[in-house]
Amino acid sequence: MNTYSLRPAAAIVIAGAAIALLVAVPSPAAAHDGLVSSSPAAGSTATSEIETVSLTFSDELLDIGDSNGAFAIQVVGQDDLYYNLDCVQRDGPTASTAVALGESGTYEIRWQVASSDAHITSDTFDFVYEKPTGAVAAPGATSAPCGTGSEDDSTAEEGASGDADESRTVTGLWVFGGGLVAFLVASAILVAVLGARSQRRREASRGKQPE
Numbered sequence: 001m002n003t004y005s006l007r008p009a010a011a012i013v014i015a016g017a018a019i020a021l022l023v024a025v026p027s028p029a030a031a032h033d034g035l036v037s038s039s040p041a042a043g044s045t046a047t048s049e050i051e052t053v054s055l056t057f058s059d060e061l062l063d064i065g066d067s068n069g070a071f072a073i074q075v076v077g078q079d080d081l082y083y084n085l086d087c088v089q090r091d092g093p094t095a096s097t098a099v100a101l102g103e104s105g106t107y108e109i110r111w112q113v114a115s116s117d118a119h120i121t122s123d124t125f126d127f128v129y130e131k132p133t134g135a136v137a138a139p140g141a142t143s144a145p146c147g148t149g150s151e152d153d154s155t156a157e158e159g160a161s162g163d164a165d166e167s168r169t170v171t172g173l174w175v176f177g178g179g180l181v182a183f184l185v186a187s188a189i190l191v192a193v194l195g196a197r198s199q200r201r202r203e204a205s206r207g208k209q210p211e
Contacts (some may be wrong), residue, residue: 033093033115035123042125049135051196053084054096055111061090062114072122073097073116074144078105088113088146100138103176104131 026201037056040046053073062070071088071094085098107129112122131137 033061033113033117033121035111038109038125040127043127045130047130048132050099050101052096053099054094055113057093057095057113057115059116061095062091062116062118063090067140070112071095071119072110072112072144072146074109075101077100077102078107079138079140081142082144083107083140084139084145086145087207097169101129101131102137102140104129126143150197156188 034057035060038053039054040050053075055073055210071090072187073084073088075083075097081104083099083101083103085100087097089096094112101107105128106126108126110122110124112120115121168193
């Protein structure tokens with residue numbers, strides 16, 4: 001068999017292997033899970049009583065068992081008192097806590113969560129509460145229930161560390177796989193180009209031979 005006829009086939013095989021490898025290597029985790037919605041919404045005005053503050057993120061929050069060390073939702077009034085009543089409850093991508101608001105005014109929601117990529121993210125936003133007629137204003141507390149949501153909780157740290165290691169491993173595989181795919185594609189292109197050139201030379205040579 002003519003070895004030149006094998007070059008297009010080799011190029012096809014290499015390109016196919018590159019595509020298969022690209023599909024097989026898992027993609028790295030997204031940077032961080034972002035807050036996509038909340039109740040009450042940021043900048044909104046609530047005119048009815050609020051019993052729960054909930055935050056929904058772009059992916060499921062990190063599962064670290066019963067630990068709340070990395071999670072916090074605090075509702076702080078203009079009087080610098082806390083109006084959240086309990087620890088954070090997690091359900092997939094949603095974190096929530098029970099609240100009892102005081103008088104009308106602006107309230108700040110401070111949140112901190114461990115996202116699915118094992119990073120601790122936090123932010124704040126405000127909303128306005130207009131206490132309905134007949135609603136009882138809660139007194140508020142001088143300290144936040146369940147602490148401050150710091151990263152000191154050992155269970156939270158261990159869970160985040162394990163997921164972070166897994167994330168770095170997947171990212172490393174993706175980088176290695178991407179480099180290998182690029183090499184295979186370049187090799188396939190080179191084989192195809194060399195084969196085309198050889199074919200043109202053979203055709204030119206046959207054209208110059210005397211009849």
